[in-house]
Amino acid sequence: MPTPAKLPVKVESVIRHTDSVKTFILQPLKPCPRFKPGQFLHFALETYDPGGFWPESRVFSIANSPTRRGSLRITFAVKGKFTRRMYEEVKAGDTRWVKLPYGSFFFPDEAPEVVLVAGGTGITPFLSYLEHALDTGSKSRISLIYGVRSPEYFLFGPFLEECRRGLAGFRSRVFVEDGRPAGEGIEVTKGIISLDEMLKRPAGKAEALYFLSGPLAMIRGLRKILLEAGIAAEAIRVDEWE
Amino acid sequence: MDEREKKLREEIFARVEEIYRLRFAGKNFEPGKTPVRYAGRYFDQREMISLVDSALDFWLTAGRYAEEFEMRFASLFELSDAILVNSGSSANLVALSALTSSRLGERRLKPGDEVITAASGFPSTLGPIVQNGLVPVFVDVEPGTYNVPAEDLRAAVGPKTRAIFLAHTLGNPYDLDCVLELQKKHGLWVIEDNCDALGSRYRGRLTGSFGNISTVSFYPAHHITMGEGGCVLTDDETLALIARSFRDWGRDCYCGPGENNTCGKRFTQQLGALPQGYDHKYVYSHIGYNLKVTDMQAAVGVAQLDKLPRFIEHRKENFRELYAGLKGFEDRLILPEATANSDPAWFGFPISVRKKAGFSRNDITAFLEENGIETRNLFGGNLTRQPAFLDIPCRKVGGLENSDFIMNCTFFIGVYPGIDKPQIDYVLDSFNKFFQNH
Numbered sequence: 001m002p003t004p005a006k007l008p009v010k011v012e013s014v015i016r017h018t019d020s021v022k023t024f025i026l027q028p029l030k031p032c033p034r035f036k037p038g039q040f041l042h043f044a045l046e047t048y049d050p051g052g053f054w055p056e057s058r059v060f061s062i063a064n065s066p067t068r069r070g071s072l073r074i075t076f077a078v079k080g081k082f083t084r085r086m087y088e089e090v091k092a093g094d095t096r097w098v099k100l101p102y103g104s105f106f107f108p109d110e111a112p113e114v115v116l117v118a119g120g121t122g123i124t125p126f127l128s129y130l131e132h133a134l135d136t137g138s139k140s141r142i143s144l145i146y147g148v149r150s151p152e153y154f155l156f157g158p159f160l161e162e163c164r165r166g167l168a169g170f171r172s173r174v175f176v177e178d179g180r181p182a183g184e185g186i187e188v189t190k191g192i193i194s195l196d197e198m199l200k201r202p203a204g205k206a207e208a209l210y211f212l213s214g215p216l217a218m219i220r221g222l223r224k225i226l227l228e229a230g231i232a233a234e235a236i237r238v239d240e241w242e
Numbered sequence: 243m244d245e246r247e248k249k250l251r252e253e254i255f256a257r258v259e260e261i262y263r264l265r266f267a268g269k270n271f272e273p274g275k276t277p278v279r280y281a282g283r284y285f286d287q288r289e290m291i292s293l294v295d296s297a298l299d300f301w302l303t304a305g306r307y308a309e310e311f312e313m314r315f316a317s318l319f320e321l322s323d324a325i326l327v328n329s330g331s332s333a334n335l336v337a338l339s340a341l342t343s344s345r346l347g348e349r350r351l352k353p354g355d356e357v358i359t360a361a362s363g364f365p366s367t368l369g370p371i372v373q374n375g376l377v378p379v380f381v382d383v384e385p386g387t388y389n390v391p392a393e394d395l396r397a398a399v400g401p402k403t404r405a406i407f408l409a410h411t412l413g414n415p416y417d418l419d420c421v422l423e424l425q426k427k428h429g430l431w432v433i434e435d436n437c438d439a440l441g442s443r444y445r446g447r448l449t450g451s452f453g454n455i456s457t458v459s460f461y462p463a464h465h466i467t468m469g470e471g472g473c474v475l476t477d478d479e480t481l482a483l484i485a486r487s488f489r490d491w492g493r494d495c496y497c498g499p500g501e502n503n504t505c506g507k508r509f510t511q512q513l514g515a516l517p518q519g520y521d522h523k524y525v526y527s528h529i530g531y532n533l534k535v536t537d538m539q540a541a542v543g544v545a546q547l548d549k550l551p552r553f554i555e556h557r558k559e560n561f562r563e564l565y566a567g568l569k570g571f572e573d574r575l576i577l578p579e580a581t582a583n584s585d586p587a588w589f590g591f592p593i594s595v596r597k598k599a600g601f602s603r604n605d606i607t608a609f610l611e612e613n614g615i616e617t618r619n620l621f622g623g624n625l626t627r628q629p630a631f632l633d634i635p636c637r638k639v640g641g642l643e644n645s646d647f648i649m650n651c652t653f654f655i656g657v658y659p660g661i662d663k664p665q666i667d668y669v670l671d672s673f674n675k676f677f678q679n680h
Contacts, residue, residue, distance in 0.1 A: 054500065
């Protein structure tokens with residue numbers, strides 16, 4: 001883990017996705033430390049006095065590649081008082097504080113096959129990984145299985161299209177619980193995430209690494225399914241949050 | 243911080259500067275009266291102001307200055323992590339202990355594994371090897387460079403050898419080409435004890451950036467100081483996490499002082515045989531220590547770091563002056579020699595008295611000391627002869643004759659930035675006087 005640093009950031013822009021989900025683009029006002037795809041930052045609403053205590057903060061996966069450290073991107077869903085305040089109070093032009101990088105949800109530099117399973121805003125660490133893969137010309141086979149409640153929560157269609165065009169080994173499958181279309185040209189499967197198709201494949205299953213990110217219940221359920229299907233525990237990595 | 247506090251601090255800083263000028267500034271060197279130190283803190287009002295600034299924060303433990311220092315120091319070495327500790331010796335202990343972590347799986351060092359080290363040097367390179375139940379393999383060094391020759395290093399590798407832990411003696415880099423070749427060939431860990439060599443370069447790159455993990459000391463004798471202090475450096479994020487754990491009581495949690503739930507999983511993990519959700523703050527994955535630095539120390543370090551390039555040049559300049567002035571006595575003295583492909587930021591100026599010089603090391607050091615010129619032996623000499631290490635399990639490569647020679651015949655004098663031209667001239671004049679009678 002690189003030496004973590006606390007730094008002020010300017011909120012460059014705020015993107016409203018839904019009534020409860022937003023993305024912040026943050027411009028570091030001090031040199032941003034190195035980080036790896038999959039790592040996270042702490043975001044504080046209150047001003048930090050470097051001679052005092054770090055204020056209350058919450059953790060968010062960094063959703064952009066470390067190759068693009070000029071700005072930091074986080075996407076969050078309102079889940080409590082703090083994220084509600086983030087949703088309602090933070091505006092473009094604000095100066096806020098972050099500290100980073102943290103976490104060990106690391107991806108391999110190169111792997112025969114990587115399976116990314118995301119629920120909702122749990123896709124954010126994978127965005128960093130995929131953007132990094134695009135920037136570094138990764139040759140890995142990457143499968144993204146992405147589940148959302150309803151089409152308005154399907155947030156990153158254009159980026160995933162960029163991945164399809166730019167990464168030879170990339171494919172994706174989208175699950176929408178209510179089955180409504182998620183966008184033009186996006187093939188949608190109705191219901192919650194299923195790994196059945198993935199696990200039925202005759203080849204590749206054994207050498208794939210599985211990364212799970214999303215709600216706790218989803219992660220635990222899918223991990224159990226993978227283990228029961230004979231996937232080794234060390235081939236399953238989870239990004240689990242309180 | 244509000245404007246009133248800022249103003250008050252500025253007033254205090256102005257007073258601190260006055261005290262610096264009254265107490266420390268502008269002292270003239272008086273030959274024979276003012277000691278010529280072998281090393282020492284070299285500072286001005288900026289270090290004192292930085293220290294007071296930190297004291298006024300009253301954060302006490304590692305805080306904003308420690309964070310700034312770690313960021314800048316890692317960046318200086320172009321490495322991912324700099325981990326401040328309370329001394330260079332602690333850095334050595336943390337660095338070597340980190341390699342014993344179960345998190346490293348089969349690669350970890352296990353009791354009985356061998357670690358190649360120099361017989362001659364400072365005990366805190368050797369101590370952590372023994373403290374971790376590992377077996378030191380003592381290799382001799384050569385007078386002049388005071389480092390282990392490549393052929394001896396190659397000969398030292400045995401079937402149980404798993405690591406090389408050497409110090410760049412007095413700032414002189416060892417043969418890193420050879421060490422890295424052995425690392426690759428035998429899958430060894432390389433720990434660089436860079437405590438005495440901050441700013442030294444090998445093939446243009448800073449020493450301390452070659453090994454899997456390396457260490458630096460900030461004791462007042464060193465290239466920059468925090469009073470007490472040291473640092474572990476690595477570009478391996480797993481090693482960094484482990485090193486922080488060993489530094490911070492062995493805990494699994496990596497929150498900084500005053501922080502909570504940095505991992506975001508404080509109450510949701512299940513580790514060891516602990517119950518699910520046991521507070522991560524009190525989960526211990528290693529048998530560690532508490533070796534953290536205070537923010538006051540780091541504050542001094544931050545001010546010193548600004549001056550490092552100048553300090554390094556000053557050391558090199560003093561070294562060059564001494565070398566030129568003592569060259570005429572090479573028939574009786576062995577003068578220091580930089581390792582091939584290196585550019586040392588010398589810690590001191592090592593000198594060995596040749597066997598047939600007609601006087602002993604102690605004769606000349608006694609003369610210099612009487613004339614106010616501090617000398618030091620090359621640390622512990624042949625460490626295998628030190629009382630603490632007489633009975634440790636070890637392997638020796640050869641008879642370690644050179645280490646015995648160094649123990650008996652070698653000393654060093656200062657090159658630190660507190661030594662100016664008049665002091666160098668006085669030192670050289672004193673050598674001349676000694677040789678008039680020897």
